[in-house]
Every structure is written in C-alpha cells, then in structure tokens.
Amino acid sequence: MRRRHRTNEPARWALFGAGGELAAVVLPALIIGLGITLPLGVLSSADRSYAGLAAVATHPLVAAGLCAILGLILWHCCHRAFHFLHDLQLHPPRLVMWAVYGFAVVVPLAAWVLIVT
Amino acid sequence: MSACTGCADRTPPPTNLGKATLRVFRYRPGGLVNGWHDTFEVPYGTNTSVIDALQWIKEHLDPTLAFRASCRMGICGSCGLMIEGRPRLACETFVRTLGSQATIEPLANFAVERDLVVDKQPFLDALRSVRPWVVGDDGTRAAEPGQPAEPAQSVEPGRQTPPQLMKYQDFAQCINCLLCYAACPQAGFERGFLGPAATATAMRYNRDSRDHGAGKRLEVLDTDEGIWPCTFVGACSQVCPKGVDPAAAIQMAKLIAAGRWAKDMVSHG
C-alpha cells in the first residue's frame, strides 16, 4: 500500500496558478501601459497622467488590489523558486518553506502599508 | 478463381542497407560489475526495427541477451528502451534512423533486472492504487487493491454517447509502456512518485460517465507522493507514443485537488 500524506500543496499551487495567469495576462498590460506608453506620453502628457494615476493608485482600495495582483505574481515566483530547490535535490527544512512563502505575503502587505501611510 | 494477391505483393522488398553497430547495455544481477556495454554488428535493411536487431543478436551472436517485446506494433507497451538516450518504443524505432553507432539501454528511472529488462513492479503498484477500473455506483465493483473485484450487481450495459466517450478517450490510449516515467526528472528524484501514466489512467476513469470512484482516487492523487511532485516539466507528454498527454492529466488532477481543498476550507472552516 502506498504511503498517503495529505499536504497543503493544493492551496499553494492554486495561488501559484493564479499568479501565473496574472503574470501572463495582467503584467504585460501593466508594463506596456504604466511602464512604457504613459511615461513616453503616448496617450497624454506624461506629467498629467502621472499625477492622475498616482492619485488613483494610492487610494487604499486600489492600492490593495494592485498589491494583491503583484503579491500573487510574487507568490508564483516564490513557489517556483521553492520547487526549484527540489529539482536541485535539496531538501531544506520547513523553515525555508515558511521564509519563501512568507516573503510573498509580507512584501505586498508592507508595500500596501507604505502606500497608505 | 483468382487468388487474392494480398498486401505482400505490393510491399517493396526490404532493401539491405549494410551493417549497424549497436552498443547494448548488459547487466547480471549479483554480478561483480554494475553493468557494461557490449558492441554488436547487425545487418539491417529499410524495415529493421531495434527489436528486430536485438532479436537478430539473440539468435546469431548472444543467446543470453535479455529484452522484452511482444506485439512488435506499438500496442503492448513492453519494448520501451532508452535508444540514444531517449525513451522510445524499440519496435517503432528503425535502425536506419539511428546514428552509425547507437546506444541501447534499459528505461531510465527503473531498477534493472537483467540487461534491458527493468522491474515494472513499482509502476504496477502505482497503477493499482488508483483503481484502474470503472467503479460502480453500488460500490460492489470497487474492489480494494489486491482483492478480486466482486461481480457487478447491475446487468445493464453502461451506455455512453460519443461526447461522453471523447472526454476520456485520449487518456484511455495508454499502453503502459513507461516511456513517460523514463523521461520524467521527478520520477528519477522521487522513487515513490505516482507518476504520469498512473495519473493519466486515474483521470481516464474519473472522466468516465459510468464511474463513481473519483473520491477514492483523489485520496491517492492528492498526496505528497501523488500528483504534487510534478512541476509540469512536460517531458512525459513529449515522449508518449500514443499522444496521451499525461502532463495535462496531472494538471487536471491538481485542479480537482485544489477545488476539493477550497471546498473543505469552506465546509470545515
């Protein structure tokens, strides 16, 4: 009979999948929109659009949404990095797992706190 | 009455293409060495498969050479070998397509029993653990692994529509050749990994409209030796000779497991 251990991997994997979707769909749009077209003043003057966008993006709810999206993408990267350790045949203690996934939780939270304070 | 001329008349006679050199892995259990390669010169033609070449070696050069083969037509799944480092069916690989000196080895990620013969038992255990049969709604057909299945109570045939058949037909093409395990890096790292073909077979039955065993199968799939060692490398689907796409089956199983996890969270808080 095979050994059977249930894990919390389904939850970690689901967030990883969500982050991957966002990284593939939302991130390019954000980069093209906020990182290239607006700063270059393609759509309107760069100064005006920056002020307007900064006002919107620092609203606590919008900031929370942005931090959640970027946080999920960070979770995706952390999950992949953690599994890369497995691919390298490293079996780190659980503390490393907590640190890697914790990083993906703490960074977006801290970013949100910094934005709203 | 004229006799049927048959296909044989239309098949061009095999052309002799000369001699090929095969480096064949050898191993004897309990021997002092861990395996070695023997080199054989083999005559080959347009339609000489690697299995034909191995059989020729066995009949003409070394009767002790051990390998598995049966159908010689890509159906039984017994002839999987590492051919020039890639997992392939030896009966579907022609010598003429190989380099001037081709290396033939047993399937990677399995223990070798003798020469080119590997121990398939770990896979057979994995396969059995996912209940590779249609589990009836009365549960009577749902024999525990290792126990004989009880005869079905119902005599009704389990009818299906073509769309219902299509839901699992691709996964049902698996011939248990184990090329996918030989290609999978995770199968090499984690000896207990349920692996691609067993998961594809689990999904074949989960997606069958007549089946009621998905819950029991999930108990095996959703474990740290079930689907979760998979990091979606995808090599399994690339080498599968039957187009089964076991990597997709594993991703489907992950989605089901994640859904069940979310459901458990909601219902148990």
Ligand code: SF4
């Ligand atoms: S999934 Fe494909 S490669 Fe794997 S055992 Fe089945 S037929 Fe062979």
Ligand code: FES
């Ligand atoms: S001998 Fe049957 S699949 Fe090759």
